[in-house]
Amino acid sequence: MSGILAAKVALVTGGRGGIGRAICARFIREGATVYAADINPAGSLQQHNDDGSKFLTLDVACEDDARAAMAHVQKQHGKLDILVNAAGIEIEKTIEDTSLEEWNRSFAVNVTGTFLCSKYALPLMRHAAGDGKTASIVNFGSYDGFIADPGLAAYCASKGAVHALTKAMACDHSPEGIRVNAICPGYIDTPMLQSFFNGDGSGGSGGDIASLQQAVRDVHPTRNYGTPDDVANLVNWLASDEARYASGQLWVLDGGLSAQVQQMKL
């Protein structure tokens, strides 16, 4: 099969979530062999129709799971070209309302998960790099790692940690041909965003969802929020050898939202 990712092997954590599915589908269209790794086959959505990805059960916060997932890929292919650390959770609370357990769970999935999956993927990725090919790790930061949304303290902090980890990993592993970047989405239409809209914290103001969503669109310079496919477009490029010189960067993809100062009602 031809495509920008032909002959590449990819593993996407959170691969059955809203954004993860779009990435898997795109990778498959581009000719890659794709493993969708997630807690269960349906991920954060209700059901899953076969999209050609191979499912792996993986709790990213569990070291044995991470080790086993990479051992499986090693056995099947002997290499891994692309790792996308898309698994993530969001606790919608201030620090005062966040329990230690919730805080630890945020960091376990968003930060430790990125650490563990990358750690056990690296030996496989070294086999993929070389002869003009690069291996690519794409982490999931967030625009919330730069600026805060109210009532998302643990999430904001965990994404800031992913940003710093991305740069550290890029420093350490780019010399081996393994590039490391993070993409930092803004508002993307996913189950996580719908939960934010429906939440009784920062997302809810009593109005109906449709008018809330329109108001959110209107604040964006692009007058819309993003789709999982928009994210997949960027992940696909970063995963490909077209991006062979790109490493250690935090790629904000937010429809121009964070380029603006606060939008007052004047």
Next chain:
Amino acid sequence: MDKPSTAHRAIVTGGARGIGRAIVERLLADGAQVLSCGRSKMPEDWPASAHWVQADVADPAQVKALVAKATAVFGATTLLVNNAGVQVEKTVADSNDTDWDLVVGVNCRGVFNMCRAVLPQMQQHGGNIINIGSISGVVADPSMGLYNASKAFVHGLTRSIAVDHGPLVRCNAISPGWIMTAMAEEGFALAENPQAAIDDALARHPVGRFGQPDDVANAVAWLAGAQSAYLSGQCITLDGGMTAASPLQPGLF
């Protein structure tokens, strides 16, 4: 180079009113000798102990004369505060050559002119330069293309001066957010519902109020003194926490 602010011989550009005036009065209160300038004649309420020169910072010849006057009045300048600034509320497509000359002339060339004029003295005797940048140099205010870009210029020049002219010269910038001046009050008065506009804007400030000119003057006083002796090349954001938050706050819809 890090004199207590009582010992400074300071030039503050654009000191007639607003933030500049607050800086002038604070430095005077701290015991500094202060000379300020503006394109207009000396304000009627100008403090007796401060000096005033009518000068346009955009003009290199006028700046040269301004610094010569300061040298004649109090000797080598030890503190320069580049506060003078103008804004034109237009998009790039709507901006004309006159707008460019005004905004870039004052905000960019003016800061350059002033720094170039005082640096020979400061490189000899030591000195401290504080530029007034803006949060708009980091994130965009709508319909302020030239202004936003001019403030990014100020941030970049701040770093270059710090890098090129240390150790005798320190250079930092302050990036204010919403500071309540006559200009900001006029903006609210134009809103459809002025009170709703004020309430909304306040809700976007974690500290629960807008800035006052004295808030900026406090930061200038600190940057001018020995307590900040290790700080150079930085742009300090002073906005009541506004830009720490996302510009999109569904809770405020």
